[in-house]
Amino acid sequence: IPVFQPVKIRTDYDPVLEARPDLIVTCAYGQLVPDAILDAALCVNLHGSILPRYRGGAPIQRALWNRDDETGMTLMKMASRMDAGDIIKISRIPITEEDDSGTLFEKLGQTAGRLIQNQLETLLKGEARFTPQNEAEATYAPVITGDEEKLDLTQDDETLLGQIRALAPHPGGYVIAAGKKLKLLKARLEPGAQSELHTFVKLGKAGLGLQLKNHVLVLEEVQLQGKPAMDIKSFMNGQGRSLPGTIAAQAA
Incomplete structure (x- = not known):
């Protein structure tokens, strides 16, 4: 052919x-x-x-x-x-x-x-x-830009989850965690407040969440800058252990 x-x-x-x-x-x-x-x-x-x-x-x-x-x-x-x-x-x-x-x-x-x-x-x-x-x-769906890979923490909780799903698995939407890009590749919402807004919270023995306005964003798969994607348990057994109590920031 x-x-x-x-x-x-x-x-x-x-x-x-x-x-x-x-x-x-x-x-x-x-x-x-x-x-x-x-x-x-x-x-x-x-x-x-x-x-x-x-x-x-x-x-x-x-x-x-x-x-x-x-x-x-x-x-x-x-x-x-x-x-x-x-x-x-x-x-x-x-x-x-x-x-x-x-x-x-x-x-x-x-x-x-x-x-x-x-x-x-x-x-x-x-x-x-x-x-x-x-x-x-008619409505339009422009190609995703580099700026849109930055997760917008100011939007409502459900729309933030929509952005995460839209960008996963590639290119991956990210926040800044302890000075590094952290891509949030898979997550779900659970209602309630456990900490201050945009603070990482430890969930159970090896879980991690991010406090949003009305929900905790339960993280299931992430990718730290320079590292491979991994499930949250593997992440929390390594570099993720230091994140609970710190605040996630939006990229400039």
Whole structure:
């Protein structure tokens, strides 16, 4: 099977045209496809949200950060504007409390495979139905920036947990603990107050939490700067032992 990997599809697309394709399928493709390709074949895209919600490069992360209870994979006809083409089919899936970006990427990847397989014959026969998106309902999901990797401790407790889940397992959201970056990769909320705001608290024999406004953020997996990710028990058997009683800070 010939493999063609253009650096810039906007200028380097002749091999695509020469192949005279009947159908072009993209998924998580970070470049705008030029009109010359859009005009050469039926071009469809698989996008990881329920369009028109979350157009853009980080729909999965934004859905988690906003604490949505469902997401989905949209099969759409490609257009010259980003993620604005007519909708062919949407497959919806629930977002569970255990999901982070890693698990949701995996689930949506499997959903995308099933979706295109089920629609392939319809597309090739020219029998697909196209529904225009409602522009009034469009929202955008910009790519995560480096500044957004800094966990915002001023937001409400539930949204903070949403940010943690959105950034896990990569790149990982972090606070400053004892002068070092500490990525919080997996956590849950338990109601109540045990200490001063943003203070690390010891939980049981080998647990660690972070006091928030109305909850304790129970840490389950963390990664200290320069160290591998580890479960909280392993962390508390080492460098984590000194953290209870200290205050977590937001990065500048």
